[in-house]
Amino acid sequence: MQRISIQQVQAFEQFYRIPKALFISEKYNDMKLESKVAYAILRDRFELSVRNGWVDDDQNVYFVYTxxxxxxxxxxxxxxxxxxxxxxxxxxxxxxxxxxxNKPNRLYLGLAIDENDEKNSPEPLVQAEVSKSN
Structure with missing residues (x-):
């Protein structure tokens, strides 16, 4: 086994991100695992389209993936x-x-949302001054 150094992580390691909602939300319980992985792959391509400014007339980001x-x-x-x-x-x-x-179809990605997220989210943090005790 080759251990991964910090330089390797910063320079070479690339990965796909899978939203937690796909695993914890009841909405996606019956979704196949390969579909969840495919969502992460498509999300990666979506992010490339964002960087390249691929938006339609309604300002929605689209991408192409054969x-x-x-x-x-x-x-x-x-x-x-x-x-x-x-x-x-x-x-x-x-x-x-x-x-x-003969143009490729445009793909539009939907947002993976946990429907319980808003109800279960903690109260927003309030900034407060901390006094020094000496």
Missing amino acids: IAALGDLLSCGKNKVLGIKKDLGEHGLLEEVRQGL
Whole structure:
């Protein structure tokens, strides 16, 4: 095993982030694990679109990800990718808009939200001065 140094983490390590809501919210309990991983991959591409300014006329961020490219990354075939995209769509996490004329479809990512988050969130922190005791 090679231990990871701080320099390696800062320079080389890249990772996908998966929202906790996908695991703790009842809304996503029946969602397949590979769909949750695919959401993280699509979110990464979404963030690239944000940096590149890919927004539609309504100021919504869109991105493009081919079925083949997602299948290669997830090591699965076309039918599996289509099932994953369907699963994400049914959970309100992915919308696909056809552009026609041999253009790739635009993908829009939905926000993964824990419906209990607002109710269970702690009160906002209040700043207070701390006096020195001597």
